[in-house]
Amino acid sequence: MQKKILLIPLIIFLLIALIFFYLLIIERNPNSIPSAILNKNVPIFSAETLIRKEKFNSSVEFGSELVLVNFFATWCKPCTDEHQHIIRFKEEKNIKIVGINYKDKPEKTIKWLKKLGNPYSVIPIDKKGNISIDWGVYGLPETFVVSSQGVIKFRHVGPVTDKIYKKISLIIDSEKNGS
Amino acid sequence: MVLKNYFLIILPIFFIIISSFDSNSVEPGEIIKDKGLESRARKISKNIRCMVCQNQSIDESNAELAKDLRILIRKKILENHNDKEIYKFLTDRFGDFILLKPAFKLNTLLLWLLPFLFLIFGFAFLIYQNKKSKNNF
Numbered sequence: 001m002q003k004k005i006l007l008i009p010l011i012i013f014l015l016i017a018l019i020f021f022y023l024l025i026i027e028r029n030p031n032s033i034p035s036a037i038l039n040k041n042v043p044i045f046s047a048e049t050l051i052r053k054e055k056f057n058s059s060v061e062f063g064s065e066l067v068l069v070n071f072f073a074t075w076c077k078p079c080t081d082e083h084q085h086i087i088r089f090k091e092e093k094n095i096k097i098v099g100i101n102y103k104d105k106p107e108k109t110i111k112w113l114k115k116l117g118n119p120y121s122v123i124p125i126d127k128k129g130n131i132s133i134d135w136g137v138y139g140l141p142e143t144f145v146v147s148s149q150g151v152i153k154f155r156h157v158g159p160v161t162d163k164i165y166k167k168i169s170l171i172i173d174s175e176k177n178g179s
Numbered sequence: 180m181v182l183k184n185y186f187l188i189i190l191p192i193f194f195i196i197i198s199s200f201d202s203n204s205v206e207p208g209e210i211i212k213d214k215g216l217e218s219r220a221r222k223i224s225k226n227i228r229c230m231v232c233q234n235q236s237i238d239e240s241n242a243e244l245a246k247d248l249r250i251l252i253r254k255k256i257l258e259n260h261n262d263k264e265i266y267k268f269l270t271d272r273f274g275d276f277i278l279l280k281p282a283f284k285l286n287t288l289l290l291w292l293l294p295f296l297f298l299i300f301g302f303a304f305l306i307y308q309n310k311k312s313k314n315n316f
Contacts, residue, residue, distance in 0.1 A: 005307075005308075033230070033273075033274065033276045034274055034276065035274065036270065036271060036272060036273055036274035036275075037271075037272060103243075128247070129243070129244070129247045130247075130251075132244075133244075133247060133248070133251065133272060134272060135272070136272040136273045136274070138230035138231055138244055138273070139230075139231065
Protein backbone atom coordinates (compact mmCIF):
# COMPACT_ATOMS: atom_id res chain seq x y z
CA MET A 1 0.00 0.00 0.00
CA GLN A 2 2.80 2.39 0.97
CA LYS A 3 4.59 1.71 -2.30
CA LYS A 4 1.46 2.25 -4.34
CA ILE A 5 0.98 5.73 -2.86
CA LEU A 6 4.55 6.63 -3.73
CA LEU A 7 3.73 5.86 -7.33
CA ILE A 8 1.07 8.58 -7.49
CA PRO A 9 3.48 11.55 -7.87
CA LEU A 10 5.34 9.64 -10.55
CA ILE A 11 2.13 8.97 -12.47
CA ILE A 12 1.09 12.62 -12.18
CA PHE A 13 4.53 13.70 -13.37
CA LEU A 14 4.37 11.38 -16.37
CA LEU A 15 0.89 12.62 -17.20
CA ILE A 16 2.01 16.25 -17.13
CA ALA A 17 5.12 15.40 -19.17
CA LEU A 18 2.90 13.67 -21.71
CA ILE A 19 0.64 16.74 -22.00
CA PHE A 20 3.65 19.02 -22.47
CA PHE A 21 5.12 16.68 -25.06
CA TYR A 22 1.83 16.60 -26.93
CA LEU A 23 1.61 20.42 -26.95
CA LEU A 24 5.19 20.53 -28.18
CA ILE A 25 4.72 18.27 -31.19
CA ILE A 26 1.33 19.47 -32.43
CA GLU A 27 1.44 22.33 -34.88
CA ARG A 28 0.35 25.46 -33.03
CA ASN A 29 1.45 29.00 -32.42
CA PRO A 30 1.67 29.66 -28.68
CA ASN A 31 1.34 33.39 -29.30
CA SER A 32 -1.94 33.11 -31.15
CA ILE A 33 -4.98 34.18 -29.20
CA PRO A 34 -8.36 32.50 -29.64
CA SER A 35 -10.53 34.79 -31.69
CA ALA A 36 -13.76 36.00 -30.15
CA ILE A 37 -15.38 37.00 -33.43
CA LEU A 38 -14.99 33.71 -35.27
CA ASN A 39 -18.31 32.33 -36.58
CA LYS A 40 -20.00 35.64 -35.84
CA ASN A 41 -21.50 38.12 -38.29
CA VAL A 42 -19.18 40.83 -39.57
CA PRO A 43 -19.31 44.01 -37.49
CA ILE A 44 -21.56 46.74 -38.84
CA PHE A 45 -19.59 49.80 -39.87
CA SER A 46 -19.39 52.50 -42.48
CA ALA A 47 -16.39 54.44 -43.74
CA GLU A 48 -15.11 56.57 -46.53
CA THR A 49 -13.20 54.72 -49.24
CA LEU A 50 -9.85 55.41 -50.78
CA ILE A 51 -9.53 56.36 -54.49
CA ARG A 52 -13.28 56.45 -55.28
CA LYS A 53 -14.07 58.33 -52.07
CA GLU A 54 -17.48 56.73 -51.76
CA LYS A 55 -19.30 55.62 -48.62
CA PHE A 56 -18.54 52.03 -47.63
CA ASN A 57 -21.41 50.28 -45.89
CA SER A 58 -20.67 46.87 -44.38
CA SER A 59 -24.26 45.64 -44.63
CA VAL A 60 -24.17 46.24 -48.40
CA GLU A 61 -20.68 44.85 -49.06
CA PHE A 62 -20.95 41.60 -47.08
CA GLY A 63 -23.47 38.79 -47.23
CA SER A 64 -23.82 38.23 -50.97
CA GLU A 65 -20.49 36.64 -51.85
CA LEU A 66 -17.33 35.22 -50.30
CA VAL A 67 -15.02 38.07 -49.24
CA LEU A 68 -11.42 38.25 -48.09
CA VAL A 69 -10.79 41.12 -45.65
CA ASN A 70 -7.24 42.38 -45.26
CA PHE A 71 -6.21 44.99 -42.68
CA PHE A 72 -3.10 46.79 -43.90
CA ALA A 73 -1.03 49.96 -43.67
CA THR A 74 1.83 51.26 -45.76
CA TRP A 75 3.97 51.87 -42.67
CA CYS A 76 3.74 48.22 -41.71
CA LYS A 77 6.61 46.25 -43.19
CA PRO A 78 4.97 42.78 -42.97
CA CYS A 79 2.06 44.24 -44.98
CA THR A 80 4.45 45.01 -47.83
CA ASP A 81 5.90 41.51 -47.51
CA GLU A 82 2.55 39.74 -47.72
CA HIS A 83 1.13 41.94 -50.49
CA GLN A 84 2.26 39.58 -53.27
CA HIS A 85 0.10 36.87 -51.70
CA ILE A 86 -2.93 39.16 -51.47
CA ILE A 87 -2.48 39.79 -55.21
CA ARG A 88 -2.28 36.03 -55.73
CA PHE A 89 -5.68 35.64 -54.02
CA LYS A 90 -7.17 38.06 -56.54
CA GLU A 91 -5.52 36.44 -59.54
CA GLU A 92 -5.73 32.75 -58.65
CA LYS A 93 -8.88 32.62 -56.53
CA ASN A 94 -10.83 35.46 -58.13
CA ILE A 95 -12.24 36.51 -54.78
CA LYS A 96 -13.54 39.91 -53.73
CA ILE A 97 -10.95 41.51 -51.43
CA VAL A 98 -11.77 44.35 -49.06
CA GLY A 99 -8.62 46.12 -47.89
CA ILE A 100 -9.08 48.11 -44.71
CA ASN A 101 -6.44 50.82 -44.56
CA TYR A 102 -5.45 51.35 -40.91
CA LYS A 103 -4.29 54.81 -39.76
CA ASP A 104 -2.51 55.80 -42.92
CA LYS A 105 -1.99 58.80 -45.17
CA PRO A 106 -4.25 58.42 -48.25
CA GLU A 107 -1.65 59.84 -50.68
CA LYS A 108 0.93 57.40 -49.36
CA THR A 109 -1.44 54.44 -49.70
CA ILE A 110 -2.26 55.36 -53.30
CA LYS A 111 1.44 55.55 -54.14
CA TRP A 112 2.09 52.25 -52.35
CA LEU A 113 -0.71 50.53 -54.29
CA LYS A 114 0.52 51.94 -57.61
CA LYS A 115 3.94 50.50 -56.90
CA LEU A 116 2.92 47.09 -55.55
CA GLY A 117 -0.40 46.57 -57.36
CA ASN A 118 -3.97 46.93 -56.14
CA PRO A 119 -5.83 43.66 -55.52
CA TYR A 120 -8.58 45.33 -53.49
CA SER A 121 -12.11 45.78 -54.82
CA VAL A 122 -12.72 48.50 -52.30
CA ILE A 123 -10.60 50.19 -49.61
CA PRO A 124 -12.45 51.55 -46.55
CA ILE A 125 -10.29 53.96 -44.54
CA ASP A 126 -9.93 53.23 -40.81
CA LYS A 127 -8.77 56.70 -39.85
CA LYS A 128 -9.00 56.40 -36.06
CA GLY A 129 -8.73 52.64 -35.63
CA ASN A 130 -12.38 52.14 -34.64
CA ILE A 131 -13.10 49.61 -37.38
CA SER A 132 -10.09 47.55 -36.29
CA ILE A 133 -11.29 47.54 -32.69
CA ASP A 134 -14.69 46.27 -33.85
CA TRP A 135 -12.94 43.40 -35.65
CA GLY A 136 -10.73 42.67 -32.64
CA VAL A 137 -7.62 43.49 -34.67
CA TYR A 138 -4.49 43.92 -32.57
CA GLY A 139 -1.57 43.37 -34.93
CA LEU A 140 -1.21 44.35 -38.57
CA PRO A 141 -1.58 42.74 -41.01
CA GLU A 142 -4.64 40.61 -40.32
CA THR A 143 -6.67 38.63 -42.83
CA PHE A 144 -10.23 37.31 -42.52
CA VAL A 145 -12.39 35.05 -44.66
CA VAL A 146 -16.05 36.12 -44.62
CA SER A 147 -18.63 33.66 -45.96
CA SER A 148 -21.33 34.60 -48.44
CA GLN A 149 -23.70 34.71 -45.46
CA GLY A 150 -21.57 37.45 -43.92
CA VAL A 151 -20.09 35.23 -41.20
CA ILE A 152 -16.40 35.40 -40.25
CA LYS A 153 -15.00 31.94 -40.98
CA PHE A 154 -11.29 32.36 -40.56
CA ARG A 155 -8.79 34.78 -39.12
CA HIS A 156 -5.05 35.06 -39.50
CA VAL A 157 -2.95 37.47 -37.47
CA GLY A 158 0.34 38.41 -39.11
CA PRO A 159 1.59 38.33 -42.69
CA VAL A 160 0.27 35.79 -45.20
CA THR A 161 3.17 33.49 -46.04
CA ASP A 162 3.31 30.72 -48.63
CA LYS A 163 2.04 28.25 -46.06
CA ILE A 164 -0.79 30.51 -44.88
CA TYR A 165 -1.70 31.23 -48.51
CA LYS A 166 -2.27 27.52 -49.08
CA LYS A 167 -4.26 27.22 -45.86
CA ILE A 168 -6.55 30.14 -46.72
CA SER A 169 -6.91 28.85 -50.32
CA LEU A 170 -8.28 25.56 -48.98
CA ILE A 171 -10.77 27.44 -46.80
CA ILE A 172 -11.84 29.59 -49.76
CA ASP A 173 -12.32 26.44 -51.91
CA SER A 174 -14.36 24.65 -49.27
CA GLU A 175 -16.48 27.75 -48.67
CA LYS A 176 -17.10 28.10 -52.41
CA ASN A 177 -18.12 24.47 -52.69
CA GLY A 178 -20.21 24.61 -49.56
CA SER A 179 -22.34 27.59 -50.52
CA MET B 180 34.01 59.80 2.30
CA VAL B 181 31.07 60.98 4.38
CA LEU B 182 29.40 62.29 1.24
CA LYS B 183 29.74 58.88 -0.36
CA ASN B 184 28.03 57.25 2.60
CA TYR B 185 25.16 59.67 2.37
CA PHE B 186 24.75 58.81 -1.27
CA LEU B 187 24.58 55.15 -0.48
CA ILE B 188 21.63 55.81 1.81
CA ILE B 189 19.85 58.51 -0.12
CA LEU B 190 20.05 56.93 -3.57
CA PRO B 191 18.14 53.73 -2.70
CA ILE B 192 15.52 55.74 -0.82
CA PHE B 193 15.14 57.99 -3.85
CA PHE B 194 14.59 55.02 -6.15
CA ILE B 195 12.15 53.38 -3.75
CA ILE B 196 10.07 56.56 -3.65
CA ILE B 197 10.20 56.94 -7.43
CA SER B 198 9.18 53.34 -8.07
CA SER B 199 6.29 53.58 -5.63
CA PHE B 200 4.62 56.23 -7.78
CA ASP B 201 1.65 54.97 -9.73
CA SER B 202 3.13 54.59 -13.18
CA ASN B 203 0.71 54.93 -16.03
CA SER B 204 0.66 56.01 -19.63
CA VAL B 205 -2.53 58.03 -19.54
CA GLU B 206 -1.89 61.24 -21.46
CA PRO B 207 -3.23 64.59 -20.17
CA GLY B 208 -5.56 64.94 -23.16
CA GLU B 209 -7.28 61.64 -22.39
CA ILE B 210 -8.26 62.40 -18.78
CA ILE B 211 -11.93 62.99 -17.93
CA LYS B 212 -12.46 66.12 -15.81
CA ASP B 213 -14.84 64.39 -13.41
CA LYS B 214 -12.58 62.62 -10.90
CA GLY B 215 -15.07 59.88 -10.07
CA LEU B 216 -15.53 58.93 -13.73
CA GLU B 217 -11.79 59.13 -14.38
CA SER B 218 -11.05 56.77 -11.50
CA ARG B 219 -13.64 54.35 -12.93
CA ALA B 220 -11.86 54.51 -16.28
CA ARG B 221 -8.50 53.89 -14.58
CA LYS B 222 -9.90 50.93 -12.68
CA ILE B 223 -11.22 49.30 -15.86
CA SER B 224 -8.02 50.11 -17.80
CA LYS B 225 -5.92 48.37 -15.16
CA ASN B 226 -7.78 45.13 -15.80
CA ILE B 227 -7.61 45.34 -19.61
CA ARG B 228 -4.67 43.63 -21.25
CA CYS B 229 -2.73 45.45 -23.92
CA MET B 230 -3.15 42.99 -26.79
CA VAL B 231 0.06 44.20 -28.42
CA CYS B 232 2.42 43.85 -25.45
CA GLN B 233 0.27 41.20 -23.71
CA ASN B 234 1.75 41.43 -20.23
CA GLN B 235 0.92 45.06 -19.56
CA SER B 236 -2.43 46.61 -18.90
CA ILE B 237 -3.61 49.32 -21.27
CA ASP B 238 -3.19 51.72 -18.34
CA GLU B 239 0.56 51.18 -18.42
CA SER B 240 1.15 50.62 -22.11
CA ASN B 241 2.29 53.19 -24.65
CA ALA B 242 1.06 51.12 -27.58
CA GLU B 243 -1.23 52.79 -30.10
CA LEU B 244 -4.02 50.26 -29.56
CA ALA B 245 -3.79 50.71 -25.77
CA LYS B 246 -4.26 54.44 -26.20
CA ASP B 247 -7.23 53.91 -28.53
CA LEU B 248 -8.84 51.57 -26.01
CA ARG B 249 -8.25 54.00 -23.13
CA ILE B 250 -9.98 56.72 -25.12
CA LEU B 251 -12.78 54.33 -26.08
CA ILE B 252 -13.40 53.32 -22.45
CA ARG B 253 -13.62 56.98 -21.41
CA LYS B 254 -15.96 57.71 -24.30
CA LYS B 255 -18.23 54.84 -23.22
CA ILE B 256 -18.18 56.05 -19.61
CA LEU B 257 -19.21 59.53 -20.72
CA GLU B 258 -22.00 57.92 -22.78
CA ASN B 259 -23.30 56.43 -19.49
CA HIS B 260 -22.39 52.81 -20.18
CA ASN B 261 -21.84 50.80 -17.00
CA ASP B 262 -18.68 48.77 -16.28
CA LYS B 263 -20.34 45.50 -17.21
CA GLU B 264 -21.34 46.83 -20.64
CA ILE B 265 -17.83 48.13 -21.28
CA TYR B 266 -16.25 44.80 -20.33
CA LYS B 267 -18.75 43.01 -22.56
CA PHE B 268 -17.97 45.32 -25.48
CA LEU B 269 -14.27 44.50 -25.16
CA THR B 270 -14.58 40.73 -24.57
CA ASP B 271 -17.05 40.42 -27.47
CA ARG B 272 -14.30 41.67 -29.76
CA PHE B 273 -11.05 40.51 -28.20
CA GLY B 274 -12.21 37.54 -26.12
CA ASP B 275 -11.66 36.81 -22.42
CA PHE B 276 -7.93 37.05 -23.06
CA ILE B 277 -8.23 40.83 -22.85
CA LEU B 278 -9.10 40.59 -19.15
CA LEU B 279 -6.02 40.47 -16.94
CA LYS B 280 -8.12 38.84 -14.24
CA PRO B 281 -10.11 36.05 -15.91
CA ALA B 282 -13.84 35.94 -15.26
CA PHE B 283 -15.27 33.18 -13.06
CA LYS B 284 -17.15 31.17 -15.68
CA LEU B 285 -17.82 27.55 -16.55
CA ASN B 286 -14.79 27.28 -18.82
CA THR B 287 -12.49 28.98 -16.29
CA LEU B 288 -13.77 26.91 -13.37
CA LEU B 289 -10.72 24.63 -13.35
CA LEU B 290 -8.38 27.61 -13.50
CA TRP B 291 -9.92 29.07 -10.35
CA LEU B 292 -10.62 25.91 -8.40
CA LEU B 293 -7.62 23.71 -9.19
CA PRO B 294 -5.28 25.41 -6.67
CA PHE B 295 -7.81 24.79 -3.90
CA LEU B 296 -8.33 21.21 -5.01
CA PHE B 297 -4.57 20.65 -4.92
CA LEU B 298 -4.46 22.18 -1.45
CA ILE B 299 -7.20 19.86 -0.17
CA PHE B 300 -5.54 16.89 -1.87
CA GLY B 301 -2.21 17.83 -0.31
CA PHE B 302 -3.67 18.13 3.18
CA ALA B 303 -5.53 14.85 2.81
CA PHE B 304 -2.31 13.19 1.74
CA LEU B 305 -0.42 14.68 4.71
CA ILE B 306 -3.06 13.61 7.22
CA TYR B 307 -3.16 10.14 5.72
CA GLN B 308 0.63 9.78 5.88
CA ASN B 309 0.73 11.17 9.40
CA LYS B 310 -1.84 8.67 10.62
CA LYS B 311 0.03 5.87 8.95
CA SER B 312 3.38 6.72 10.48
CA LYS B 313 1.73 6.98 13.90
CA ASN B 314 0.27 3.52 13.47
CA ASN B 315 3.67 2.15 12.54
CA PHE B 316 5.33 3.27 15.75
